[in-house]
Amino acid sequence: MVSTDRIGNPWGSRTPYASGEVWPTRVDSFLTDGVTEADVDRWVQSATILHSNGDGLDIAVKDGRMVGVRGRAVDRVNRGRLGAKDLFGWQANHSTERLTTPLIRRRGKLVETDWDTAMEAVAGRTKQLLDERGPSSVGFYTTGQLFLEEYYTLALIGHGGIGTNHMDGNTRLCTATAAAALKQSFACDGQPGSYTDIDHADVIALYGHNMAETQTVLWMRILDRLAGPNPPSVICVDPRQTPVARASTVHLAPRPGTNVMLMNALLHEVVRNGWIDRDYLAAHVAGFDELQNQLEHYPVERAAEVCDVPVADLRAAARLLGSAERLLSTVLQGFYQSHQATSAAVQVNNIHLVRGMLGKPGCGVLQMNGQPTAQNTRECGADGDLPAFRNWANDSHIEDLARVWNIDPMRIPHYTAPTHLMQMMRYAEDGSIRFLYVSGTNPAVSLPELDRIRKILAQKRLFLVVQDIFLSETAQLADVVLPAATWGEKTGTFTNVDRTVHLSEKAVEPPGQARPDLDIFVDYAHRLGLKDKDGAPLVKWSSPEEAFEGWKRCTAGRPCDYTGITYDKLRGGSGIQWPCNDDHPEGTERLYADGRFWSSPDYCESYGKDMVTGAPLEPTEYQAMNPYGKAVIKAGEYLPPHEAVTDEYPYFLTTGRTLYHFHTRTKTGRAPQLQKAAPEVWVEMSETDAVWHGWTEGDLLRISTPRGRVEARLRVSGIRPGVVFLPFHYGYWDTGSGHKPHGGHGRAANELTLTDWDPASKQPLFKGGAARLERIRTGDGASSPAPTTTASKPVAARVPDTVGGPDATAVEEFPDRLGGAR
Ligand SMILES: Nc1nc2c(c(=O)[nH]1)N[C@H]1C(S)=C(S)[C@@H](COP(=O)(O)OP(=O)(O)OC[C@H]3O[C@@H](n4cnc5c(=O)[nH]c(N)nc54)[C@H](O)[C@@H]3O)O[C@H]1N2
Ligand SMILES: Nc1nc2c(c(=O)[nH]1)N[C@H]1C(S)=C(S)[C@@H](COP(=O)(O)OP(=O)(O)OC[C@H]3O[C@@H](n4cnc5c(=O)[nH]c(N)nc54)[C@H](O)[C@@H]3O)O[C@H]1N2
Ligand SMILES: [Mo]
Secondary structure: OEEEEOOOOOOOOOOOOOOOOOOOOOEEEEEOOOOOHHHOOEEEEEEOOOOOOOOEEEEEEEOOEEEEEEEOOOOOOOOOOOOHHHHHHHHHHHOOOOOOOOEEEEOOEEEEOOHHHHHHHHHHHHHHHHHHOOHHHEEEEEOOOOOHHHHHHHHHHHHHHHOOOOEEEOHHHHOHHHHHHHHHHHOOOOOOOOOOHHHHOOEEEEEOOOHHHHOHHHHHHHHHHHOOOOOOEEEEEOOOOOHHHHHOOEEEOOOOOOHHHHHHHHHHHHHHOOOOOHHHHHHHEEOHHHHHHHHOOOOHHHHHHHHOOOHHHHHHHHHHHHHOOOEEEEEOHHHHOOOOHHHHHHHHHHHHHHHOOOOEOOEEEEEOOOOOOHHHHHHHOOOOOEHHHEOOOOHHHHHHHHHHHOOOHHHOOOOOOOOOHHHHHHHHHHOOOOEEEEEOOOHHHHOOOHHHHHHHHHOOOOEEEEEEOOOOOOHHHOOEEEEEEOOOOOOEEEEOOOOEEEEEOOOOOOOOOOEEHHHHHHHHHHHHOOEOOOOOEOOOOOOHHHHHHHHHHHHOOOOOOOOOOOHHHHOOOOOEEOOOOOOOOOOOOOOOOOOOOOOOOOOOOOOOEOOOOOOEOOHHHHHHOOOOOOEEOOOOOOOOOOOOOOOOOOEEEEEEOOOOOOOOOOOHHHOHHHHHHOOOOEEEEEHHHHHHHOOOOOOEEEEEEOOEEEEEEEEEEOOOOOEEEEEOOOOOEOOOOOOOEOOOOOOOHHHOOOOOEOOOOOOEOOOOOEEEEEEEEOOOOOOOOOOOOOOOOOOOOOOOOOOOOHHHEEEEEOOOOOOOOO
């Protein structure tokens, strides 16, 4: 057993292992000050909620309160490990700033009210609008952080009850491109690979993915392989000097927005050198010829110029990809939040298709998710997709869904592609959407071009409902605020990136009158009087387990088949990977092991899209590609970034995350260890650029774009010259301070970002835009508040190290080691 400061050393101790071995167990735990294991009344099974990894953990409960967490040694995902946000983030549940009663706007002010008044106002306004303006005046915007049962209920209400096409999740900002890329290549959502591919891979490529900070436990798995015999080679594609870049064999730091050019050059080299699997291509893949023709235009020399990456590095990366025997790739926001998001992500799939590297141990693509339950938002149809990967453009799928819901098929809107969030915001701006029900997301901080978003959400004619656990920046603009119970206070299931389904049990009571999101949605459905075609209530369940059983019926025979999973089966052991049914009673580790894809036109989730215009393909166009059971390669031409740097705005602005915070910090900002590690916004710039301006670490800068301004202290870091980076976590309200405004709107990165999206996935471009910087005052020797342990590692030696001290000490146990048994 060792004690480690898990703020200062976020990845903890190494447990090295070799290719093909089982990842050793390491059980991490943290108990609040003064509490020992002997004091704990109960341990309640759950999984992590502040990222998409799905690490199994148990919540320690004493006297009806959470007092700590411990990783689950039996869990296939983490084998006991936890990240810093998991170890400390749960403390926010007990924050005194939790919402405890519903609020309603009276004479311009939010005041406390009772549930009945609040829900009658919400349902009453919905009914009034349905009568006066029809379903297109009603929109829903949900999240990737509720539970499966809640999304399925919401999807049923929206698609089956109200009949609006305006339903999306913040997954649009997050992993819309993952879904789009999987649909483009494999005609269906669902990760082909498994986390265990890390145990076997000899090359691991991370594309625009700072896994070390955003899936810390998955990164521990890679670190343990790197520390063991026959370690894998690592390729990192990221313009910043992330911890991933520092651990990599080859680091390509392209100009932002040039991912498709880079991918095409890598593919060009792989194909030119004949590092391809012709048998696999012939048997299982359509579209290779078109790719080959396209690639002629993308020699590495051209990419070297456009991306500003040395030819030798491109060749070295291509050789690793081409000579890999077991290649694992992961893709995330550096690719997804970019102007050619889908096209870039699809080229990663293409590398696996030309190399025949799918469905075997070590050979996987992880088109990553970010949020804990984003997979469920997509599966359940709370994001514009239809439940269980049904195809909105296929009438027989609509009929089948109507059968499951016992309603008339014409009640399910499917006349056009579902409305994506950015379009919903436009409709709200124009006044055709008059009611917006926001659950579990904070768009007043997380959407691009905040000045515009605030104006839209604050309109009098828009009835805004916000269901949250804190009075977020968005909740402050609402007409009705509904206080929700959250993780640890309610029961439900959720599915991580590699299709592992976990059960999260209720451990403690929610504060005050807060209610589980499921209860609120069910209440709403009943107040609207939603009925099926026999006059029975449309929503036929009230408990999570009943909702889960309803969901299982909806998935029967579909790719994400849950019919073999029960709550009881999820209790005690590890999570289970879907599909899980009579044919696969223990779940399925890898998809497409037999080279058969879910692409036949009558079964597939999507006919695909044109990646340049975003136009959905017609069924006949899809059939012409000969997808029957095959994957489809789609070539992508490179187009330059939408907003180029100019003399006036000479820096490329990119935004993203740090290890210690989650999104808009409503939880991590209220966990003292995490807040202390990264207390305030900063801006990263290269040493070359800083020296040119004569600026140094800690100087206060103003960052401006045509949309707005932010002030932040300078961190001189290893980022590529010409690029500046801002974390997007810092809204304009301070957490943990009794709701004090921070002092104006000057620190949210999204004051600066632009209203624009990838044409195919409709994911906004948080990694694009041009900015101008100026110095407001010198730092006088003070350093910027950025962490030193992460991508924001300073160049200057004088900056004090980020440490957590005694309050951040967690325990690591090693049950596999001799004498280490608990
Ligand atoms: N600590 C922490 N972990 C999280 C979260 C969190 O808020 N905090 N959020 C979760 C969620 S919802 C998500 S979606 C994930 C996101 O996880 P990541 O995608 O890993 O995180 P980001 O920091 O948004 O972006 C990743 C990297 O993209 C790089 N990048 C920027 N522009 C480009 C480009 O043009 N090309 C390339 N190749 N790279 C570029 C950035 O330098 C950055 O290092 O993290 C999840 N995990
Ligand atoms: N500039 C820039 N902007 C970005 C990104 C970026 O990289 N750069 N990344 C984008 C991405 S990938 C994402 S995922 C989004 C995230 O953006 P958001 O979803 O807006 O961020 P969160 O802070 O996670 O907001 C979740 C909200 O739900 C509340 N909540 C938590 N648990 C529960 C619950 O159980 N029930 C209910 N009802 N509410 C709950 C929280 O208090 C919080 O207010 O941001 C996007 N915006
Ligand atoms: Mo995300």
